[in-house]
Amino acid sequence: TTITDEARIALDTLSGRAAGLFSAPSVRLGVTGLSRAGKTVFISALVHNLVHGGRLPLFEAQKSGRIARAVLEHQPDDAVPRFQYEDHIAALVKDRIWPDSTRAISELRLTIEYESASAWNRMFSAGKLSVDIVDYPGEWLLDLPLLGxxxxxxxxxxxxxxxxxxxxxxxxxxxxxxxxxxxxxxxxxxxxxxxxxxxxxxxxxxxxxxxxxxxxxxxxxxxxxxxxxxxxxxxxxxxxxxxxxxxxxxxxxxxxxxxxxxxxxVVKPFFRDHIARLDRQIVLIDALQALNAGPAAMADLERSVTEILACFRPGRGNVLTDLFSRRIDRILVAATKADHLHHESHDRLQAIVRRLADRAIARANFSGAAVDVVAMAAVRATREGTVKQGKETLPVIIGTPLAGETIDGETFDGKTETAIFPGDLPEDINAVFEQPELASKPAAMDAPVRFVRFRPPKLERTAEGVTLSLPHIRLDRALQFLIGDRLA
Ligand code: GDP
Known part of the structure; x- marks a missing residue:
């Protein structure tokens, strides 16, 4: 790292702050995760729910009716590709197919017009917050150690x-x-x-x-x-x-x-121009896939979360990391796709992610930003129901499996709604973290989670004929942690 990098970041930060004095305040939200973790789906669902007034009871500003509107605006960085929100939403909502995944960095500016909760803030705040969402592959982040x-x-x-x-x-x-x-x-x-x-x-x-x-x-x-x-x-x-x-x-x-x-x-400019300017960060992980693959895969997921968190750690002697990680003050580790589980297992999934993140924080010797975890589904592709089997009533999830998916020898056509018993996550989450050498599957999970990929859901309409935004699980909780305080 050269002194010029340091000087440029400092200058950028200063000029960014100066610009902030004259324009609406902004917050730069990084969205990352390894490929297929759910970045594209998360950003699309987040924006759709804000623009279309989705059901977000845990997002305080929305719940209390303080958000006047949320609109997409011209992004501040002309040299960065725009996140193709409209294409992704057309795929999700119109065609009910999953959108193309993240392949490179992209950006989108969403401006929220709101009323502050306190009279004091109302006097001094602009009543506007621009959220600059920066989508980038987690694979690129893991290049940071190469600099040394x-x-x-x-x-x-x-x-x-x-x-x-x-x-x-x-x-x-x-x-x-x-x-x-x-x-x-x-x-x-x-x-x-x-x-x-x-x-x-x-x-x-x-x-x-x-x-x-x-x-x-x-x-x-x-x-x-x-x-x-x-x-x-x-x-x-x-x-x-x-x-x-x-x-x-x-x-x-x-x-x-x-x-x-x-x-x-490649590596230095990416950190200097993009990562160094982030304020908040969400790290998406595919915990369900790892859970299903057994403890060795869980250990591996923990290793990659450790590596990712280490990238946001204020590093000793590394000017680049020192400068950028001081800015990020909130990091959310989110297991998405929780709609593959019945809600009884959502808290267990969250507990598993918490354990994983806590261990990763300890291993990465991480400090400096508030870290929270959530088990969520950016887009909820299933609903819940029960099925009677003999005397037992089983909790099931109901959705339309993608064409070609199979379970128990049955192959789906992509058109038929089906009820699936997804299996439970173990009550004792220790089982999930057993030593990988001991077993290929955790003992408590003799019935691992059963997976089929579902099509995106049909949008619901209310009795008044209003089409609702994309359904989700705990997307509002994620939003509250990531930007809620900036709308107080
Ligand atoms: P990216 O590579 O991180 O951009 O990953 P994507 O956002 O493209 O997601 C990869 C795949 O995961 C999608 O094509 C979906 O099949 C699935 N997926 C992502 N998020 C969700 C979700 O919230 N619910 C469900 N059911 N599937 C999801």
Missing amino acids: KSFADFSREAFEMAELPVRADLSREWRALAAEAAPDADADEMTARRLAESFSAYLKACKADERALSTLPPGRFLMPGDLDGSPALTFAPLQNLTGERPRAGSLAAMMERRYEAYKTH
């Missing part, structure tokens, strides 16, 4: 991870190719490309693997954004580096230069 690592460190760690038994089979091809590449050989573009492609294929295979392996950097190898194929992404770790300066013109020198370019031109 040399190419030799990065290479060594990459091979250590790749040789671990859980990854050895997935990384075999790349390691075989890398074993042939002598660091001191003459630099050659084709060799660099083959190595980069093979390394990137291995990282993607880890991601796709059902063992839910944790995400490894570099993040753009998984989510290239607009950098696909650029030289800054055409590098890979090398074996047998001597630790000395590589010979000019060698493969090692070329790879090292590109690795440094990746840090300078």
Whole structure:
């Protein structure tokens, strides 16, 4: 990190504050999580509910009728793609299909016009708050530790991870190719490309693997954004580096230069221009998928939450992290898709997330921002009911499974509503966190959660013919924590 980064962030912060004196106050809300965690669905549902006056009883400003209206406005950053809200809502509401997931950074400004709760605030506040929502892949966030690592460190760690038994089979091809590449050989573009492609294929295979392996950097190898194929992404770790300066013109020198370019031109600007300016952050996690895959996957999820929280920790000696993490004062860790469970299990899911976040906070040695957790569904695709089975009455969830989903040998057509007994989460949440070595499934969860993916719901209409906003579970609680205090 250079002094220029520091100066630029300080200047940006100052000019941002100065601009804030003349325009409506704003809050920058970061939305992140690994791919498929639910970022796109969360932002779409949040905006739709605010713009269309959704049912948000736990969002105080809305409940007390102090919100006059919420409208989309021109975003402040012209160089950042706009979050395609209208397309995503058309998919969700009109076609009842899930929208395209996050592939890169995007932004959306939502301005809320409100009346302050206290007479004092009413005198001094503008009665307007702009929420700048910044959607970005969690994979990119996990690049932060690279800033402190040399190419030799990065290479060594990459091979250590790749040789671990859980990854050895997935990384075999790349390691075989890398074993042939002598660091001191003459630099050659084709060799660099083959190595980069093979390394990137291995990282993607880890991601796709059902063992839910944790995400490894570099993040753009998984989510290239607009950098696909650029030289800054055409590098890979090398074996047998001597630790000395590589010979000019060698493969090692070329790879090292590109690795440094990746840090300078990709990682640093991303943190400086985007992460350093955030005020609030929500981290979405797919806890249900991990729960279903067993304790090893839970341990892995905990590891990735630890890594993500560590990125928001005021770091010692790292100017970039020092500067940006001081600004973020609230972080919400949210398990979304709770509509796959009956409401009796929602509190258990939340307790599991709390335990996971507490342990991640302790492990990441995190402090400096208020951290809360929630189990929610940004879009509730199911309703609840009961089914009689013999003498027993079973709680079920009812929804339209996506075409092609199967359960108990039955394949769905995407049109038929079906009741599914989803299973319960264990009352004793310790069972979920058992040592991964001991069992592949937690003992208390002999019937794991049964999963089918549902279509997005039909919007309800009231008796007066008013169409309601997208249904959700506890989205209002998330909103209250993230921006409620700014509307007081
Ligand atoms: P992203 O990669 O983080 O942007 O993930 P998305 O928002 O695209 O979500 C990935 C998938 O998870 C969606 O296509 C849905 O199938 C599912 N999903 C996300 N949020 C919800 C939710 O609140 N309820 C349900 N039932 N499914 C969800």
